[in-house]
Amino acid sequence: MAATRNSPTHDLVVFGATSFVGQILTRYLADEFGTHDGLKWAIAGRSEAKLSALRNGLGLKAGKLPLLVADAADEEALRRMCVDTRVVISTVGPYALYGEPLVKVCAETGTDYCDLTGEVQWIRRMIRAYEKTAKKSGARIVHCCGFDSIPSDLGVHFLQREAKARFGKPCSEVRMRVKGMRGGFSGGTVASLLNVVKEASADPALRKELANPYSLCPEGYASSVRQPDLRSPQYDSDFEAWAAPFVMSAINTRIVQRSNALSKQAYGADFRYDEAMLTGRGIKGRLAAAGVTAGLAAVMVAGALPPTRWALGRFVLPAPGEGPSPEAQRKGYFDLRFLGRTDGGQELRVKVTGDRDPGYGSTAKMLGQAGACLALDFADSGRGGGFWTPATMFGDRLIERLTAHSGLGFEVIEG
Numbered sequence: 001m002a003a004t005r006n007s008p009t010h011d012l013v014v015f016g017a018t019s020f021v022g023q024i025l026t027r028y029l030a031d032e033f034g035t036h037d038g039l040k041w042a043i044a045g046r047s048e049a050k051l052s053a054l055r056n057g058l059g060l061k062a063g064k065l066p067l068l069v070a071d072a073a074d075e076e077a078l079r080r081m082c083v084d085t086r087v088v089i090s091t092v093g094p095y096a097l098y099g100e101p102l103v104k105v106c107a108e109t110g111t112d113y114c115d116l117t118g119e120v121q122w123i124r125r126m127i128r129a130y131e132k133t134a135k136k137s138g139a140r141i142v143h144c145c146g147f148d149s150i151p152s153d154l155g156v157h158f159l160q161r162e163a164k165a166r167f168g169k170p171c172s173e174v175r176m177r178v179k180g181m182r183g184g185f186s187g188g189t190v191a192s193l194l195n196v197v198k199e200a201s202a203d204p205a206l207r208k209e210l211a212n213p214y215s216l217c218p219e220g221y222a223s224s225v226r227q228p229d230l231r232s233p234q235y236d237s238d239f240e241a242w243a244a245p246f247v248m249s250a251i252n253t254r255i256v257q258r259s260n261a262l263s264k265q266a267y268g269a270d271f272r273y274d275e276a277m278l279t280g281r282g283i284k285g286r287l288a289a290a291g292v293t294a295g296l297a298a299v300m301v302a303g304a305l306p307p308t309r310w311a312l313g314r315f316v317l318p319a320p321g322e323g324p325s326p327e328a329q330r331k332g333y334f335d336l337r338f339l340g341r342t343d344g345g346q347e348l349r350v351k352v353t354g355d356r357d358p359g360y361g362s363t364a365k366m367l368g369q370a371g372a373c374l375a376l377d378f379a380d381s382g383r384g385g386g387f388w389t390p391a392t393m394f395g396d397r398l399i400e401r402l403t404a405h406s407g408l409g410f411e412v413i414e415g
């Protein structure tokens, strides 16, 4: 049953504020927005004691930052939270295990929503199940507002805007290469990744769906354009370096294709996009590309088999709630290069950079600004309800926010 909403108390609620990334995000919002009337925000989660400890750790008094208690499976508690809130940010993952009730309630109550999921199969399920409801209620749902997939999606948006200004048309081919990055994984990300591998290994239909580059495009969207997909070490002459598969390309490429589909093919009907990781030149670069490819394959194989999946989660990878230290976040960074080419052969190069580790320090800032964008910039933007992508929902406005407040850079480069 759809609830009604009258002038909600909160502009923004962070659901899962006590998660590894939620705590970084909460500190960031406190630094950026304080607790004054400019942005009325609150933190939420399943444990009042943990939320209270987080608030005390920030040196904030009880009256300054409201706490809301709700379990991810308790629809009634989520509904009470949503009817009193304009935008919910969720960091409660793996989303495929815990995320559906909140998306359902947001779609029903007309509450805007953004998150950090990179789980293609779950996003597809949510779109199929709740897009009609969200369109009717006016809820704007924006998945993938972290390292996957904001730099890729907004990087392509930025490059295509420049291409149209310079060449009068978009690039029909864009290639993204990770030139450098430093950072670690958290337990939550590992749990989400292992859950995707587990679901896919048990379901051939899902494996087929995950292999489809257009799997997140609207139903009925037809494109016969074959998408490039680097799966083995290759020398990349455009970037004069060896390249290996990039683990996030499986989600980023799907989001970028959805952006093209939702924008009535603003990047062109024959648009091609791929991602890979550069590993350097010469024999060292070649060996590193082989190492990255083999390492990725080993994790996928180990993740598919129950005993090795258990051992990976138990002994090798971080547990839920763990992740890179504050120092590792500060020392982290990312540097992504994009090469666009029009069908006439004109070229444009762009770089997108971040000043913190990609998965946590930078991700928390991206997610916070995406939520702020929904709450402050696009409250009455005329953008209707439904499932958006970062580029189609936020576009240039989020690029402005990220460059001004989040240590990201978007620039055209030569050579």
Ligand SMILES: NC(=O)c1ccc[n+]([C@@H]2O[C@H](COP(=O)([O-])OP(=O)(O)OC[C@H]3O[C@@H](n4cnc5c(N)ncnc54)[C@H](OP(=O)(O)O)[C@@H]3O)[C@@H](O)[C@H]2O)c1
Binding pocket: 016, 017, 018, 019, 020, 021, 022, 045, 046, 047, 050, 070, 071, 072, 073, 091, 092, 093, 094, 095, 098, 116, 117, 118, 144, 145, 146, 147, 148, 149, 186, 187, 188, 189, 190, 192, 193, 319, 320, 321, 322, 323, 358, 359, 360, 363
């Ligand atoms: N896209 C990206 O770039 C990116 C980057 C980082 C993380 N992520 C994703 O973000 C998610 C969070 O990652 P993380 O490392 O921060 O995870 P985490 O530390 O393991 O935190 C998981 C959170 O979920 C909460 N939770 C679990 N079950 C719940 C329930 N039934 N009701 C309410 N809350 C519940 C936990 O609450 P308690 O605190 O009470 O235990 C905790 O706050 C993961 O899905 C991860 O894949 C994505």
